[in-house]
Amino acid sequence: MNSISPRTLLVRGMLAGLFAGVAAFLVAYLLGESKVDAAIAIEEAASAGHDHGEEMAPVSRALQATGGLATGTLLYGVALGGIAALVFCYALGRIGRFGPRATAVLVSTGLFVTVNLVPFLKYPANPPAVGDPDTVVKRTTLFILMIALSVLLGSGALILGRRLAPSFGNWNASVVAGLAFVVAVGIAYATLPAVNEVPADFPATLIWQFRLTTLAIQTVMWASFGLAFGYLAERSLAPSPAPKEAVQPTS
Template sequence: MNTVSPRVLLVRGMLAGLVAGVAAFLVAYLLGESKVDAAIAIEEAGAAVGHDHGDEPPVSRALQATAGLGTGVLLFAVALGGIAALVLCFALGRIGRFGPRATAALVTGALFVTVTLVPFLKYPANPPAVGDPDTAARRTALYLLMIALSALLAAGALLLGRRLAPRLGNWNASVVGSLAFVAAVALSYALLPGVNEVPDGFPAALIWEFRLASLAIQTTLWATFGLVFAFLVDRAIAPTAAPKEAVQPTS
């Protein structure tokens, strides 16, 4: 396989992140914004009953749902693309006999599980009006802690699999490492405190629909990124073609 500089992979990762960000923005706008509007309407109705806030928000809701949402999603996706590219620089040639495309796809899948899926299952996203503002810092810290734990446990599972591979074989060692990761994540779920701050009377269906929309956005982001990134990496690291065997002329 031809060598390639980290800068080349970084540029391609950020470009793939940009494309994935556009796809995620479309899904967020089509699926998520209606759920946000419904939650805001419930929040405003409750505020009107309790007390009047008076002042209008500094940024209009229409601007938040378009330019604000698009900017945030694109910046987030480009940053993730750069991180994935750096992880790929380390992973190439170190996680088995996989080509560049397969390695990029595996890295993307692993990042989706560790950075998005595992934290989401413990601390799922909530719509506006759900959650006590006084505990926002605590909830954010718990979520970031879950991401850090998930990444560390994934790294530990990978090291365990590599150590066991000479004795158990690659497949069996991978299965053992995966099971160890699942068990460690389950233990983390049990030890970390839960968060349940849903107000009384808040529609459970809206929370469920919002969380599904959030997961759909993240899945779209990572799936699009994985496909585009794998393609760009494969083009950047073209395998060296084996020279054709010379045919000896017959006399």
């Protein structure tokens, strides 16, 4: 394969992240905003009896659901794309005899599991009007801690699998490493405190739909990134065609 600088792959990763951000924005706008609006309506109805005076929001709800959502999602996608590209640079050729496309898909899948899925299963997202404002710092800290633990445990499982591979074979080593990761995550789930601040009268269906939509947004983002970056990385790393030999004119 051609030698290529990490900077080039970083740029391609950010471009793929931008594409993934667009895909995630479409899912968030088409599926998620209706759930947010419903939760806001419940919150406003619950506080209707309290006379707090009319407060003007600094940013309109329409702008939040369009420009604000698009800006946040695109920046998030570009940032994650850059980080994933750097992980790809390290992983290529070190996790098996996989080509650029397969490595990109494996990296994006691993990051989705460790950065999004595992923390989400412990601390799932909640719509507006759910959660005590006084515990927001605690909840944010626990969520970040779960992400850090998940990434560390995933990295440890990867190292374990590589070290066991020469003795047990790639397949058996991968199974053992995967089981070790699941057990370690289960211990982390049991150790970290639970957070359940959902009001008893809040519609369970709305919470379920909001959480599924949140998970769908992340799934679409990482799947789009893996496919797009795999294509760009393969084009960058593909061997250059050998120059054709000059044909000597016959006399």
